[in-house]
Amino acid sequence: MRNTATRVSTVAAVVGAAMTAALLGPVPAHADDPVLHHVKYTVGASQPINAEIYYRDTQPPNFGEYSHNPYQYSPKAVAELGPGKPWVLEATLADPQDWAMVVATKNGHDPELAAPGFVCELRVDDIVVATDSGTKGVLCSLRTW
Structure with a gap:
């Protein structure tokens, strides 16, 4: 159960970071x-x-x-x-x-x-x-x- 809770919180953190990036808009390409x-x-x-x-x-x-x-x-x-x-x-x-x-x-x-x-x-x-x-x-x- 502890392993599942760790995976769920990791997935939640990744999804949260992706949503934050999407809300901030595209990042200009430095290239x-x-x-x-x-x-x-x-x-x-x-x-x-x-x-x-x-x-x-x-x-x-x-x-x-x-x-x-x-x-x-x-x-x-x-x-x-x-x-x-x-x-x-x-x-x-x-x-x-x-x-x-x-x-x-x-x-x-x-x-x-x-x-x-x-x-x-x-x-x-x-x-x-x-x-x-x-x-x-x-x-x-x-x-x-």
Whole structure:
């Protein structure tokens, strides 16, 4: 009799847990959730310069949305760069392979500063995945299109 009572209480516990789960609703499948990646953009210059920096910190839902209005997804920052004075931005993207991007150029025309010595670095999940350097501008990106 004792064995039967133990089985009945075990079955009751399992049925109770199943009913509770059914009342709470479906649990979202974690396998369907996108993996988010930490993206870090760093732009610098070897000489003081006022720079325009376009970057992507928000991922568009698809390429069509992006192509209709790329500047909605690529905001611009104006930053004073120089030795020991980089511009840094951190973002979270689900698909940095296609969407992580930073580009920098001189802001305006300054004939006295022809080569500010731009540099950029793109990190994804704390791994350097792209670098660039240039006299007039730089582009750090992984995109394949």
